[in-house]
Amino acid sequence: MKENSFLAPDVNLQELAARTKNYSGAELEGVVKSAVSFALNRQLSMDDLTKPVDEESIKVTMDDFLNALHEVTPAFGASTDDLERCRLNGMMDCGNRHKHIYQRAMLLVEQVKVSEGSPLVTCLLEGPSGSGKTALAATVGIDSDFPYVKIVSAESMIGLHESTKCAQIIKVFEDAYKSPLSIIILDDIERLLEYVAIGPRFSNIISQTLLVLLKRLPPKGKKLLVLGTTSEMSFLESVGICDAFSVPYQVPKLKTDDVKKVLEQLNVFAGEDIDAAAEALNDMPIKKVYMLIEMAAQGEQGGAAEAIYSGKEKIKIAHFYDCLQDVVNTIECPIPIIRVDFEKE
Ligand SMILES: Nc1ncnc2c1ncn2[C@@H]1O[C@H](COP(=O)(O)OP(=O)(O)OP(=O)(O)O)[C@@H](O)[C@H]1O
Structure with missing residues (x-):
């Protein structure tokens, strides 16, 4: 393909070789065919399918190969x-x-x-x-x-x-x-x-x-x-x-010290709030910690997540406590069980 100049200059064969570990010969053939069809698709005009395709200008790019790798996965090897x-x-x-x-x-x-x-x-x-x-x-x-x-x-x-x-x-x-x-x-x-x-x-x-x-x-x-x-x-x-x-x-739930480590890595709280937030999240599984942070990062009005994750803003501790309250309340108030007394009826 390279000799016939069908490969775009951005195709990195070394990287492709590294990414196709565990692929069999037939699977590699599948990857190439799939990449070619992605490239061909780009040339087709959906408005006019009868329009002839300019074969000379078809170039298979690195993106086509990466898309093909998602489509064709090896039967063996790590998934x-x-x-x-x-x-x-x-x-x-x-x-x-x-x-x-x-x-x-x-x-x-x-x-x-x-x-x-x-x-x-x-x-x-x-x-x-x-x-x-x-x-x-x-x-x-x-x-x-x-x-x-x-x-x-x-x-x-x-x-x-x-x-x-x-x-x-x-x-x-x-x-x-x-x-x-x-x-x-x-x-x-x-x-x-x-x-x-x-x-x-x-x-x-x-x-x-x-x-x-x-x-x-x-x-x-x-x-x-x-x-x-x-x-x-x-x-x-x-x-x-x-x-x-x-x-x-x-595999345990997180203790205050563990939560503190996670919060420091996430960098979403102001330095002086980290201890209080970590204390409030004591004895929670990591999944719940993440969910609470995600909820609080949206901000009171919503839409604050980007600024918070990029480090421009920090989560307000009062809003974080509100979110925590919501989650804790949901856990502590089980769904009411309605008892039907058939004998009375
Ligand atoms: N060390 C970690 N760092 C960041 N995120 C983590 C870490 N460990 C787990 N998570 C995240 O926490 C969530 C829950 O993790 P996971 O599914 O592994 O828990 P689990 O104990 O297998 O839960 P379940 O018993 O419900 O299947 C996932 O979204 C996962 O990405």
Whole structure:
């Protein structure tokens, strides 16, 4: 393409090569074809589709290739886009307890990589909802640089029948067995098991499948790290899945010191307000901290977010307390339960 001058000067082949790690030959062909169709599309006039296309002026640009990479993803390799979606806010320093779990998980990555005696290592991250378990697991997956990292989550299997879900989970493990080093993240295991507290109910088929897969050793020469996340530890204990994981870590809510670190990094409060805001956010999961900051950053009249995130303005502490009050009130006032007395009727 370069020799025939179909490539725009901004196409950086080195960068494309780096971004197409784990693509097979057929998938690379797909990327090129898709990039060409993006370039061709630019030449078409939607007002007059019969207008001839000037073939000589078609140039495939770097943007076309980047769009094509979004369309054609490799069957193998780390699904980096899926993993990055689990940490849309990036990864902030959330204090020593979070850092400790990350370091321990990275040690497990190292163990899987070098130790001949541990072809299968399983680790469970448990903790309250929104405490950052998925983001942590995704970060370990990205930082491991393993050739195969996949996340199995209920959201990617929504509406599917139990047996189809099982087949998909088995497929992810079978694919992992083909790669020398793999990580599988089983996100929100209770959701994968269709757990409902009322009843309680769950899918026995998926539970049995996971139990077998969590104990099955990969073929010779292949190594696998399974990272599970859950906020329903007692349920997992009762179905025996908890025991199938060799190392459990508890991902905690943030304490005042941890929140202070996050607020300092966000730089949205005036220096003298940080301590008070951190104190008010004590014992909250990171997800709720972010949500509150986002709410407060809109300002009383709305539209203040840009100025606040660019550092031109700071969040007013009084408005922040108002937002906090709203959220705390919602949590503390449960939906009223209306009792219907049938006997009286
Ligand atoms: N260290 C971090 N820095 C910045 N944002 C974070 C961090 N950890 C988590 N988050 C953000 O907090 C939110 C909740 O995180 P996450 O989904 O990982 O929690 P969770 O414990 O898995 O929750 P659930 O149990 O409900 O699935 C996400 O939007 C994520 O991007």
